[in-house]
Amino acid sequence: MRLEKVTLKGNEHVTVTAYLLDHPTQFPNVTRRPAVLVFPGVMTNGGKVLTSQREAECIAMAYLAEGYQAFLLNYSMPAWPVFPGPIDDVQEVMDILYEKSADWEIDTNRIAAVAFSEGAYVAVAQAMTAQRHRPNALILGYPQIPEPEEVRPYNAPVLQEIADEKTPPVFLFSTHEDTGRPAKSCLSLLLALDKVGVPYEIHLFQKGAHGLSLGKSLCSSGMGFYVDANWAKWFELSMHWLTANWGEPFPYEGEFLNAADIGGYNIDTYIRDLAQNPACMAVVTEFWPEYGDAQFVAERMDSTLRFSNVWFPQPLKPDELERLNQRLKAIPLA
Structure with missing residues (x-):
């Protein structure tokens, strides 16, 4: 302050x-x-x-x-x-x-x-x-x-x-x-x-x-x-x-979702679900090379990409995050 x-x-x-x-x-x-x-x-x-x-x-x-x-x-x-x-x-x-x-x-x-x-x-x-x-x-x-x-x-x-x-x-x-x-x-x-x-x-x-x-x-x-x-x-x-x-001065959105429950993937899907689909992880690593490290992924299994983005030293910009979201949504549920 x-x-x-x-x-x-x-x-x-x-x-x-x-x-x-x-x-x-x-x-x-x-x-x-x-x-x-x-x-x-x-x-x-x-x-x-x-x-x-x-x-x-x-x-x-x-x-x-x-x-x-x-x-x-x-x-x-x-x-x-x-x-x-x-x-x-x-x-x-x-x-x-x-x-x-x-x-x-x-x-x-x-x-x-x-x-x-x-x-x-x-x-x-x-x-x-x-x-x-x-x-x-x-x-x-x-x-x-x-x-x-x-x-x-x-x-x-x-x-x-x-x-x-x-x-x-x-x-x-x-x-x-x-x-x-x-x-x-x-x-x-x-x-x-x-x-x-x-x-x-x-x-x-x-x-x-x-x-x-x-x-x-x-x-x-x-x-x-x-x-x-x-x-x-x-x-x-x-x-x-x-x-x-x-209205709400600090809007919020997104929940932690199970891919099976919603029938697909997005940036609010648990990372553990994304990790089980190589196609998802290939897309994620295009935006975040860090997700190519198995240990890095293991430490974030119970989080989501949207939430994890907050903690990155240089987080994705909103438009980048939305592009990642759309790419994940296009991948069929494994």
Whole structure:
């Protein structure tokens, strides 16, 4: 894994930290990765308003463990000025993700904003107003959805009024007991989304304080009321929701097959079956001379060519593997 930190050109008080997984040569199904952009909530410390660490790196790490590239938005207020300043900052971050998508191996069709409390408001505002590079999904934890009279003095948009059909799908989770960010404000946003046909999923837990983050002890600040196993389910639910909307991010195919069961040969046939047919092995050695060594073959009897290819220092390219596959399929079952 590598870490990169970028300071915005438009606002030196805002940075984005990139947590980037390495490219695994033994995982050919992992190419461009989905990504999350994490917006922490805020907290007051000595009169200064800062992002909450409990909704920062621990959230990024959770998605990183699922194979996502993770990006953490670091900001401070009032360094975030009157609107549209915060939206402009987020737009610059999204532009950076697109510009660096090749180097950072990001699938730009699968970028989710994962945002909490006050951070959720800015994430949604950018997703509703951006002329380019909106996120492809919004995951909102106990979001602050202010009423019109609360945002107008700051020239900030009223989310319930600007929702349109281009707004990305929303996964929202909060609690009935969160009096700091009442659930009814969340419902007003969902009604607005429903009106313009934007799909959403909501999990409104009965119990739980504001700021639960992952609901685990590692991000509880040592406070028992921030540990809640039931609330912690939101993360797994969010992963299921993303897959339901985007499909499997790391596609897989192929099983270990018995040649007799399928009536033929291919690159998913057990090598032990291929080894019993000289015609098969003649084709295989055209692509891999190593398979002319009896000991080399013996060590791989319970594997397949597709699986073994992953472990070769210089594996066959996909088109080469497919040519080998077709050649094997043309050989009659011995």
